[in-house]
Amino acid sequence: MDWITIISTTLKAAVGVETVLYGIAAIGVNIHFGYTGLLNFGQAAFMGVAGYGLAVTVTVLGLPFWVGIAVGLVAAVLLAILLGIPTLQLRADYLAIVTIAAAEIVRLIFRSVAFKNVFGGSDGQRGFSDGFYALNPFSEGQYGFNLGPVPLFFNNRQLWVILVGWVLIALACTMVYLLMKSPWGRVLKAIREDEDAVRSLGKSVFSYKMQSLILGGVIGSLGGFLYGLAYASVQPDVFGTETTFYMYTMVILGGAARVLGPVIGSMIFWGLLVLIYGVLSEAVGAGYITFMDTNQVGALRWILVGLGLILLLIFRPQGIFGDKREIAIDAR
Amino acid sequence: MHAETHAQAGTSERKAAALAAFKDLARDPGVPKPDPILVVDNVVRRFGGLTAVEVGHVEVQRGSITALIGPNGAGKTTFFNQLTGFDTADSGSWTFNGRAMNGVPAHKVARSGMVRTFQLTKALSKLTVMENMRLGAQQQKGENFFRALVPSLWRGQEDEITERAEDLLTRFKLDAKRDDFAGSLSGGQRKLLEMARALMVQPELVMLDEPMAGVNPALTQSLLGHVKDLREQGMTVLFVEHDMDMVRDISDWVIVMAQGAVIAEGPPGTIMSDERVIDAYLGAHHDAPLSESELTAQLHEAEAALEAEIEEETQK
Amino acid sequence: MRRAVIAFTAFLGGLIFLLAGPAHAGTADCQGLKGTLKLQGQPVNGAKIAVTTESGQPVKEVTSNAQGTWDVQVDKPGKYKVTLDVSSLPKNADVRGGNNVRTPTVYEGNCSTVLFALQPKGAPGQQPADTDGEITFWEQAAQLTFEGLNLGLIIALAALGLSLIYGTTGLTNFAHGELVTLGAILAYAFNVGFGLHLIPAAVIAVAVAGVLGYLQDRFFWGVLRKRGTGTIAMMIISIGVALLLRYVFLIFFGGQNEAYAQYTAQPGVEIGPITAAPKNFVAMGIELTVLIIVGIALLRTRTGKAARAVADNPALAASSGINVDRVIRIIWASGGAIAALAGIMLGLSQSLKYTMGQDVLLLIFAGVTLGGLGTAFGALVGSLVVGLFVQVSTLWVPPELKSVGALVVLIIVLLVRPQGILGRRERIG
Amino acid sequence: GGGGNTATQTSTSAAPSSSAPAAAKGDGTLTLGTLLPQTGSLAFLGPPEIAGVNLAVKEINEAGGVLGKPVTKYDTDSGDTTTNIASQSVDKLLAQKADAIIGAASSSVSESVIDKITGAGVIQFSPANTSDKFTTINDKGLYFRTSPPDKLQGRVLGDLVVADGNDTVGILAMQDSYGTGLADQVQKTVTDGGAEVVERVDYDPKAADFSADVAKIKAKNPKGIVLIGFEETAKVIAELVKQGLPADKHKWYMVDGNTSNTNYVKMPKGTLDGVKGTIPGAAAPEEFQSKLKEIDPKLQDFSYAPESYDAANLLALAAEAAKSDAGVDIAAKLAEVSKGGEKCKSFKECVDLLKAGKDIDYEGVSGPVEFNEAGDPAVATIGIYQYGANNKYATKALEYRTGNIAG
Amino acid sequence: MTVPESAQSKAAVTDRSAHLEGAKDAVLRCDELIAGYLPGVNILNGSDLYVKEGELIGIIGPNGAGKSTLLKAMFGLVNIRSGTVLLKGEDITNMKAHSLVSRGVGYVPQTNNVFPSLTIEENLEMGAFQVPGKFKERFEFVAELFPALKERRKQRAGSLSGGERQMVAMARALMTEPSVLLLDEPSAGLSPKLQDLVFIQAQQINKAGVTVIMVEQNARRCLQICHRGYVLDQGRNAYTGTGRQLANDPKVIELYLGTLAKA
Numbered sequence A: 001m002d003w004i005t006i007i008s009t010t011l012k013a014a015v016g017v018e019t020v021l022y023g024i025a026a027i028g029v030n031i032h033f034g035y036t037g038l039l040n041f042g043q044a045a046f047m048g049v050a051g052y053g054l055a056v057t058v059t060v061l062g063l064p065f066w067v068g069i070a071v072g073l074v075a076a077v078l079l080a081i082l083l084g085i086p087t088l089q090l091r092a093d094y095l096a097i098v099t100i101a102a103a104e105i106v107r108l109i110f111r112s113v114a115f116k117n118v119f120g121g122s123d124g125q126r127g128f129s130d131g132f133y134a135l136n137p138f139s140e141g142q143y144g145f146n147l148g149p150v151p152l153f154f155n156n157r158q159l160w161v162i163l164v165g166w167v168l169i170a171l172a173c174t175m176v177y178l179l180m181k182s183p184w185g186r187v188l189k190a191i192r193e194d195e196d197a198v199r200s201l202g203k204s205v206f207s208y209k210m211q212s213l214i215l216g217g218v219i220g221s222l223g224g225f226l227y228g229l230a231y232a233s234v235q236p237d238v239f240g241t242e243t244t245f246y247m248y249t250m251v252i253l254g255g256a257a258r259v260l261g262p263v264i265g266s267m268i269f270w271g272l273l274v275l276i277y278g279v280l281s282e283a284v285g286a287g288y289i290t291f292m293d294t295n296q297v298g299a300l301r302w303i304l305v306g307l308g309l310i311l312l313l314i315f316r317p318q319g320i321f322g323d324k325r326e327i328a329i330d331a332r
Numbered sequence B: 001m002h003a004e005t006h007a008q009a010g011t012s013e014r015k016a017a018a019l020a021a022f023k024d025l026a027r028d029p030g031v032p033k034p035d036p037i038l039v040v041d042n043v044v045r046r047f048g049g050l051t052a053v054e055v056g057h058v059e060v061q062r063g064s065i066t067a068l069i070g071p072n073g074a075g076k077t078t079f080f081n082q083l084t085g086f087d088t089a090d091s092g093s094w095t096f097n098g099r100a101m102n103g104v105p106a107h108k109v110a111r112s113g114m115v116r117t118f119q120l121t122k123a124l125s126k127l128t129v130m131e132n133m134r135l136g137a138q139q140q141k142g143e144n145f146f147r148a149l150v151p152s153l154w155r156g157q158e159d160e161i162t163e164r165a166e167d168l169l170t171r172f173k174l175d176a177k178r179d180d181f182a183g184s185l186s187g188g189q190r191k192l193l194e195m196a197r198a199l200m201v202q203p204e205l206v207m208l209d210e211p212m213a214g215v216n217p218a219l220t221q222s223l224l225g226h227v228k229d230l231r232e233q234g235m236t237v238l239f240v241e242h243d244m245d246m247v248r249d250i251s252d253w254v255i256v257m258a259q260g261a262v263i264a265e266g267p268p269g270t271i272m273s274d275e276r277v278i279d280a281y282l283g284a285h286h287d288a289p290l291s292e293s294e295l296t297a298q299l300h301e302a303e304a305a306l307e308a309e310i311e312e313e314t315q316k
Numbered sequence C: 001m002r003r004a005v006i007a008f009t010a011f012l013g014g015l016i017f018l019l020a021g022p023a024h025a026g027t028a029d030c031q032g033l034k035g036t037l038k039l040q041g042q043p044v045n046g047a048k049i050a051v052t053t054e055s056g057q058p059v060k061e062v063t064s065n066a067q068g069t070w071d072v073q074v075d076k077p078g079k080y081k082v083t084l085d086v087s088s089l090p091k092n093a094d095v096r097g098g099n100n101v102r103t104p105t106v107y108e109g110n111c112s113t114v115l116f117a118l119q120p121k122g123a124p125g126q127q128p129a130d131t132d133g134e135i136t137f138w139e140q141a142a143q144l145t146f147e148g149l150n151l152g153l154i155i156a157l158a159a160l161g162l163s164l165i166y167g168t169t170g171l172t173n174f175a176h177g178e179l180v181t182l183g184a185i186l187a188y189a190f191n192v193g194f195g196l197h198l199i200p201a202a203v204i205a206v207a208v209a210g211v212l213g214y215l216q217d218r219f220f221w222g223v224l225r226k227r228g229t230g231t232i233a234m235m236i237i238s239i240g241v242a243l244l245l246r247y248v249f250l251i252f253f254g255g256q257n258e259a260y261a262q263y264t265a266q267p268g269v270e271i272g273p274i275t276a277a278p279k280n281f282v283a284m285g286i287e288l289t290v291l292i293i294v295g296i297a298l299l300r301t302r303t304g305k306a307a308r309a310v311a312d313n314p315a316l317a318a319s320s321g322i323n324v325d326r327v328i329r330i331i332w333a334s335g336g337a338i339a340a341l342a343g344i345m346l347g348l349s350q351s352l353k354y355t356m357g358q359d360v361l362l363l364i365f366a367g368v369t370l371g372g373l374g375t376a377f378g379a380l381v382g383s384l385v386v387g388l389f390v391q392v393s394t395l396w397v398p399p400e401l402k403s404v405g406a407l408v409v410l411i412i413v414l415l416v417r418p419q420g421i422l423g424r425r426e427r428i429g
Numbered sequence D: 001g002g003g004g005n006t007a008t009q010t011s012t013s014a015a016p017s018s019s020a021p022a023a024a025k026g027d028g029t030l031t032l033g034t035l036l037p038q039t040g041s042l043a044f045l046g047p048p049e050i051a052g053v054n055l056a057v058k059e060i061n062e063a064g065g066v067l068g069k070p071v072t073k074y075d076t077d078s079g080d081t082t083t084n085i086a087s088q089s090v091d092k093l094l095a096q097k098a099d100a101i102i103g104a105a106s107s108s109v110s111e112s113v114i115d116k117i118t119g120a121g122v123i124q125f126s127p128a129n130t131s132d133k134f135t136t137i138n139d140k141g142l143y144f145r146t147s148p149p150d151k152l153q154g155r156v157l158g159d160l161v162v163a164d165g166n167d168t169v170g171i172l173a174m175q176d177s178y179g180t181g182l183a184d185q186v187q188k189t190v191t192d193g194g195a196e197v198v199e200r201v202d203y204d205p206k207a208a209d210f211s212a213d214v215a216k217i218k219a220k221n222p223k224g225i226v227l228i229g230f231e232e233t234a235k236v237i238a239e240l241v242k243q244g245l246p247a248d249k250h251k252w253y254m255v256d257g258n259t260s261n262t263n264y265v266k267m268p269k270g271t272l273d274g275v276k277g278t279i280p281g282a283a284a285p286e287e288f289q290s291k292l293k294e295i296d297p298k299l300q301d302f303s304y305a306p307e308s309y310d311a312a313n314l315l316a317l318a319a320e321a322a323k324s325d326a327g328v329d330i331a332a333k334l335a336e337v338s339k340g341g342e343k344c345k346s347f348k349e350c351v352d353l354l355k356a357g358k359d360i361d362y363e364g365v366s367g368p369v370e371f372n373e374a375g376d377p378a379v380a381t382i383g384i385y386q387y388g389a390n391n392k393y394a395t396k397a398l399e400y401r402t403g404n405i406a407g
Numbered sequence E: 001m002t003v004p005e006s007a008q009s010k011a012a013v014t015d016r017s018a019h020l021e022g023a024k025d026a027v028l029r030c031d032e033l034i035a036g037y038l039p040g041v042n043i044l045n046g047s048d049l050y051v052k053e054g055e056l057i058g059i060i061g062p063n064g065a066g067k068s069t070l071l072k073a074m075f076g077l078v079n080i081r082s083g084t085v086l087l088k089g090e091d092i093t094n095m096k097a098h099s100l101v102s103r104g105v106g107y108v109p110q111t112n113n114v115f116p117s118l119t120i121e122e123n124l125e126m127g128a129f130q131v132p133g134k135f136k137e138r139f140e141f142v143a144e145l146f147p148a149l150k151e152r153r154k155q156r157a158g159s160l161s162g163g164e165r166q167m168v169a170m171a172r173a174l175m176t177e178p179s180v181l182l183l184d185e186p187s188a189g190l191s192p193k194l195q196d197l198v199f200i201q202a203q204q205i206n207k208a209g210v211t212v213i214m215v216e217q218n219a220r221r222c223l224q225i226c227h228r229g230y231v232l233d234q235g236r237n238a239y240t241g242t243g244r245q246l247a248n249d250p251k252v253i254e255l256y257l258g259t260l261a262k263a
């Protein structure tokens, strides 16, 4: 068993690119779902339109990187408005399905042959990240340190993405913290509890929901940019419902309506995913586990992830940071 | 004791004004008032075959406390829903402060100064009682997205709001529950919170849907004082209530609905002896209102006994 | 009369095609172009064919031999132009599509085949395909409507299971797709594994799935409920369960598609404008029956009403003397069994894969939502609409986007009726 | 489990240097990583591919390993794009000092990790990617593939369709880079050859059912129907039969992704009688398949097993030729061992020639495998097979066509 | 309404010995109940209560005192942390609600007391869930009490007005013929006429031999008809006594009854 590799990859995963990009998109989900009670299951679509906005602008239209970012942001805002106008008056569970549907529509269009010239079909687009890496302050090489015997190194490209990602997360968390302590956040939380009561107190529920949808969507879109930039490519299927599910899982794991919940949730999720897989595949490779072969390790990992998820929520239904009292009220 | 002073004073400026305004009015349904804040015309709402509301003409006098009574299912709540934009009327029009309000969405209705409470309470469960209250305040600077990001812009206002909220909570005996989740309140406490929150809006017209159902009578009594205070502050109150003692005690004018329509109007005393009202609504039991003097006499008696007891105890 | 004859010859003309010689010409010794000319199955002799380079430089001219074949070898690979001299064709022959020029590419060491499809002259229209067994718009629409009903009923069955469980426990069960898969795989195990005929295998599978549904509630969901786990936490737990089950299936079933031992690729029969396999009709009959029986049972029977009561307010239901846990377990058992049946039907009409349930989950949710959450007949109506739109929309949109059609309809309907087709609006106040 | 896994003896103590690994010299042991689908929508492709690699590694190590040491191999899961775990797997492989990574199966997944792998100076070698993007991608010369070249296969198949006299053709293609790439090529060839593609349907392989897709084909009633896809083709076939377009009335053509001897055996006899399919590779498949079965007895499908096998062999040979196990060094030799020299067919045979100082030309199970500058195979052989009444294809091809892929 | 002489005797501040004395042959008794919702917060802090066969008991108290919690605890809807509930000598502490129903206990909750998506008729059918055979007969009975319900039998309860719901809730509990009936504010939201009806009905049911425990904010009316009453405050019994005693106790009046109403 190569414990050093397992520990090293796990620790790196816990702060790595995926953690960052899912974490930031999950912050958006937390705004939607945790604070406003909008069951938006289409968060992946916000990531998608941002990633593709950037990709298409740079590769197809040949415009510069920053224009691509702007286009991506505008696309996310537009999607929020388009999605919001028809759906924000729906009951929570209806909204969930409609947003899944909308996200699937977006994904299917991205991957369709009909629009292959624009979006690149099922393989997506690549070659739009040079502008981003041109800004990279780190020169070629490996950066990091040894934690005891455990090496923790990232190459310059990864480090740049991760750095930008964590800065964005810090900004987003600060913003969420400020907002949710303010009267603005109070209105959102009130909407989560009972829209009609909020209406009767003279607040425009629709407007606040829309603001929430746009804010969460734009933050989600940052995740989309990070994806595109980190992988230097976008593929339609990355922005599927599965991705949104993972983000919800992260939010609940960390604790809904907690500022740091989604970030911690994302770290746990990816850490767990990598740790389980590392241990399993090493154990099979080294012959400690004999009843299965390598083909099944991938599946077993997901089984254990599912199990871990179940157990975590059984024993800590409020998530890591959540408040048990809230759950008790909820459960009536 | 709060209630007492008001019950006895009874002749405060506003009350007198209100009573004067109603003095010469005819006792007909839909009678015009001298200074109406709310004027309703031909509001109809049907559910399938059932006509829940069919109000021809009704006016609510500014600065008065008006009670809306009527048997269960008369359409009172539905009527409130139409007026406050929570449901769309099939037809009809109404003005508030001279402004046409039909088709106006609920939050705009509330902002224009006409706030209602819900009969089946709507506590914001996972917000604390205090947050519930703060939410009621209007024109909060911090409710704007961009200003929300800079706490110094709204802190001052927030403190004011909190102070006001604390005041109300004390009156409504909810101060001990200040930091508890509203979801953990008892049925009666929710009613109280609902009303207190509506008052945070500082509306011109407050529409209370059975505010005191399920509230402890002793507390009800002290709250009535508060409602009267509202009138003193120039607020208009329209409330639905089945507690006749309360109606009798604080209302200046009573509107009676039955089967969707307004069937009678008048001052509380007259209305409660109206044959039709007794028939449809009050039943045999409630036809003997207590005079105010009788009431106070009883109170004094009780107080005397209490004092005696305390003395007894202290002597021990 | 004359018209009929012409139509008939046109029909035959359509059937004519040109057969190339058997394709085992050696590979290395051929670098050029070849082809065979045939008219109504008969080789055409003496037709002139000119091959030039792309830029028009003549390469060679040949005539077809008695077998109708011709062959031009070239020195250099590249694009060439092949022209058939129409005047050299028999009087009654015509090139289909009218174009007698082809521009094929010759690759190094390979021969490319060039095809001039011939048809008798006077065949009406230059696109004989129009009359050639082509199918009218309405026939296609009828077929698609049938397919829509077929798919819709399967979805409806799966949706009913979901709706039952959602309705009584408020659990948005993202593992429902896996319950569908479970049924299909169980039946597969009995059918292929133990060698039972599919029908008894299916019956056993449904029963086993029902028991598993019961046990699931008895030992898992019920326990969670008792601990006071909230519905949102349960929803996420169901995502965990979905992962767990799906990959258990992957380990035991493998990643490939499988089919049942019977009724696979059953040939279709023509009925009016549609073509369908007999198994489709039987399946649809079963589905409809189950749907209606369960729907009516929910509305009429005591347990059905109790289930709705539990859905509304479990505490009050218990106060009325309803054994809430028991009702929920019955619902889980029947929900599991119905989902399993849906899986079997899906496996029967398509094939089995460990992600089969997950792949239709979105449609299931769409159906449930469209009909109105928590109503049994809503699930039926919603799913039928979804099924129909998935299929019928392909008349206008490319099939790769067929789900888009259904999803757009979902959004539009909910715009107009936010509570779903059969759902009811809540009263305020 | 598969043999030839000698993971236990990796040196784990080596502290990483902070210099770029691209410059690092090899550590003396050839370490291969696999990034193949154990889960996800292509999970069915995982077992044969992994078996292919395992078989090669086993044979290599039996023949004495590479540079005198046994080859080490680590397996990881590529998942599919929806799960987004490939990148984590790559991290793991890189941490374990893989010199070359075999994978991924899906073009999209490969695309998402190619920067990371090649950026670390490691070879990415896919047995299955068909997207033409990889030809032009900036891969630092470290991306290779043995995958069936869809250009040649499409050409052969298209020509076959025309040669069989189908003047109207319908194409049902799976909607991804494999399916659409092949379909484009078939469509072009067929049209150039003088037949008409009357309908082309790109279908979503995850769709709930394929009746509408088939109905579209039916509406045009083409003579030839080309089925391009993976194993979901079984569903398409069932639908074709159901809607009255059976193989005895219309001519069906299949490709390597769905020409299978296991997928259709449960169908009624004769369902696939006379259907033709193309599979790259010249070797008689049975012998190779039985060797694979020894590695993984549960194996049913053999798609991309030859390509994976060849990939591992080529990497090992190139390492021997370069006398180094560093990715960059191996990459420099890969083209050399694949062409121009004495032909040899197995690792042992080739490595002996190498040791004897000869130039070699590895002839793979999947075809002659000759790399061009872009790391794509330049030449390939496509076999044309035909199904019999038992719904299996005869293992002897009707015909083999070899050709340059470019052109 | 004349004040009877017994008004002079004061209501007693509860003490355990009196409770133990009285509870000897009670149908239903609770001893030192401690219960609550949130972990660590007790709402009931050791309340005692007993009812004898055929008694009508009133529980009054300020909002949030724990009256509803007490009823729920007895009925198995709130987890009891310590203390016991005995029904006819049998320990029913924390027993499931539906098994209590089969033991003859009926309950009308204060809030959420109808099934909104069921019709009125179905609501009542649920009331008679354990005795479906009796449905017709009992339906006629409650329909006579609340004629409005019969007219609207096909209307969904979710669309009913507040008072109509209350009628349904009351009627639902009357569908079985319980031997012990727990009523949580049955008169709330009803018109005066119907409030009268509810009180009269409660009295009549009681006269017919049913033991009734009634929580009311319409406290005077409640005390007027009940045999004994409890005043609950902060989860503890503050006072007990006969209805009259309590109604005339000045402290009770000041703290709990107010002087506004005088029924």
Ligand SMILES: Nc1ncnc2c1ncn2[C@@H]1O[C@H](COP(=O)(O)OP(=O)(O)OP(=O)(O)O)[C@@H](O)[C@H]1O
Pocket (backbone or CB within 6 Å): B047, B050, B051, B052, B070, B071, B072, B073, B074, B075, B076, B077, B078, B079, B119, C426, C427, E159, E160, E161, E162, E163, E164, E189
């Ligand atoms: N959404 C609805 N659908 C059908 N009927 C309705 C709906 N809302 C109200 N009703 C009916 O309209 C009538 C009036 O109801 P409303 O709630 O206005 O009565 P109310 O006067 O407030 O009675 P209460 O004093 O009992 O609260 C009732 O008979 C009720 O059943």
Ligand SMILES: Nc1ncnc2c1ncn2[C@@H]1O[C@H](COP(=O)(O)OP(=O)(O)OP(=O)(O)O)[C@@H](O)[C@H]1O
Pocket (backbone or CB within 6 Å): A329, A332, B183, B184, B185, B186, B187, B188, B189, B214, B216, E037, E038, E043, E061, E062, E063, E064, E065, E066, E067, E068, E069, E070, E110, E217
């Ligand atoms: N579900 C709950 N979760 C947490 N706390 C609760 C819950 N329900 C009630 N409480 C708390 O328990 C206390 C007693 O509530 P209960 O409902 O028993 O009061 P009550 O005496 O019935 O009052 P009311 O007359 O207003 O109905 C209250 O302080 C309330 O805050």
Ligand SMILES: [Mg+2]
Pocket (backbone or CB within 6 Å): B076, B077, B078, B119, B209, E161, E162, E163
């Ligand atoms: Mg009402």
Ligand SMILES: [Mg+2]
Pocket (backbone or CB within 6 Å): B186, B187, B188, E067, E068, E069, E110, E184
């Ligand atoms: Mg209560």
